[in-house]
Amino acid sequence: MIIILTSSLTNSDAKKRPDGRAFDELRPLKIEAGVLERADGSAYLEIGDNKVLAAVYGPRELHVRRLLKPNMAILRCRYNMAPFSVEDRKRPGPDRRSVEISKITSEALQPAVFLEKFPRSTIDVFIEVLQAEGGTRCAGITAASVALADAGIPMRDMVVACAAGKSNDQVIMDLSEWEDKEGEADLPIALMPRTGEITLMQMDGHLTSEEFNQAMDLAIKGCQSISEEQKKAIKNRYGD
């Protein structure tokens, strides 16, 4: 159950943000499902200048026997940034940051998937960031759950992620790269919109408890609007 704590959602003394958005406005969002022919399920997502591609393979057989669980499937994620996704060329290959994001993505998606239906198998999720502009972990999780649904994997709900934070002395929704770097705090969350269960919450920077509640409410509101786009993307794939 989702409970909005603060009544700050009508902020009168709001300042304009660098890109002209309101404090509770998302960047332009586009999601498309089923873009890759060879993957079992796939999705392409654009939010602002972020471009993210997610592919799902499985459930399939895994030959690394020690990883398999006898009573359920395992969910493996790989988050990867393309060398050309950022201003200065990124050194290709996994680094400390992408290993962390891979882990939290898999943990954010796991509670939603009925893993016990496929014992002794694996579901692989690949997230490729083609272009980054702040908030790629949220974009990755959102795209991955559309790809999982497209692959026909049974789930309790479609996980959706959105960030909120504080920049320029103002609590705002969906931080851009500049707002994230120059700002005071960043709070990405992932949740299951039907029940409101939170599957991921991270924070860096400093927020007072009042500001934290405001940021949480903004992030939840952001998740709800992104969730609607996710649903549309899936239904569009089958011409509805």
Add this chain to the structure above:
Amino acid sequence: MLLVEDKQIVIPGEVLAEGEFHSGRGTFMEEGKVCSSLVGLVAVRDKKISVIPLQSKYLPKRGDVVIGEITDIRFSMWNLDINSPYSGILPAAEVFGKEKRELNRAFDVGDVLFLRVVDVDEVKKVKLGLKGRGLGKFRGGILIYITPTKVPRLIGKKGSMINMIKDHTKCEVVVGQNGVVWVKGKPDMERVVQKVVKTIEEQAHTSGLTDRVRDMLTELLGQEKEEEKEKEEDQYQEELIQ
């Protein structure tokens, strides 16, 4: 209270009904509500709600007939890929009985077999067998892979769809319940069947498919005939030039 219509497309987590409804395949119960767990079409039968998936993997069930490809030969059994998260095993005893022979004399890696699922145990070990009518090794032909949930659509009511394809193209067609289709006939006819099967897979969730497939078949076969005619004319003209 039913919140969706029959045959409506639903997504994972969507609430389908509240109150006195039962949860069928592709759904789950939470706090007295029936929710979908898949992307698929709603099917309501009396008080039971199920969701028929649009995309899925094959989960082996005892008694199914499947098409598999041999991937490995071991001491007393073959390993087969059955287009599923779980590979199948064919014990040598199923083929030879008590007699002992060399396994690679009978079937080799890459051979395609038509088999029956004899048993699936708790850890999803899939035992296959060759006892039954029509089961055995395929010679030649091509394989087409489709989503297993669309197999009933490809077969049609009492085999109407599949028989239509067979009649029009004069191909041998065998469909495994794991979504593998084996086709053998003239090479150009095999291609026609492949095209048609892929179309059926894409449009499985729409109605009036049988008629459209019939039109497509006549159109494709018409083209083939015209091409042949053109070829004949070309040959005739060449002959004239000579």
